[in-house]
Amino acid sequence: KIYLIKDFFKEKELLGEIVLRESSWKTCTYIIPEEVNNQVILLFKVSRTWNPWKISGASDLRNLGIAVGEINFKTE
Numbered sequence: 001k002i003y004l005i006k007d008f009f010k011e012k013e014l015l016g017e018i019v020l021r022e023s024s025w026k027t028c029t030y031i032i033p034e035e036v037n038n039q040v041i042l043l044f045k046v047s048r049t050w051n052p053w054k055i056s057g058a059s060d061l062r063n064l065g066i067a068v069g070e071i072n073f074k075t076e
Helices: 052-056
Strands: 002-006 011-016 041-044
Touching: none
Parallel strands: none
Antiparallel strands: 002 011, 002 041
């Protein structure tokens, strides 16, 4: 689930929900309301995570969810 955070985490608006069934990159487009101006906070909530250290013994101890690529904003 992808949320637009408003008023510094006091309010959030669901922008969309994505189900990932394969490991390829996915391009998504969402409309951000104009009242947000030039600063936005996006919150990505994932249903599960994985830990590189637990899976492969790598030195990375973080719990990881999804990889997020480049984010572009454009006016309509």
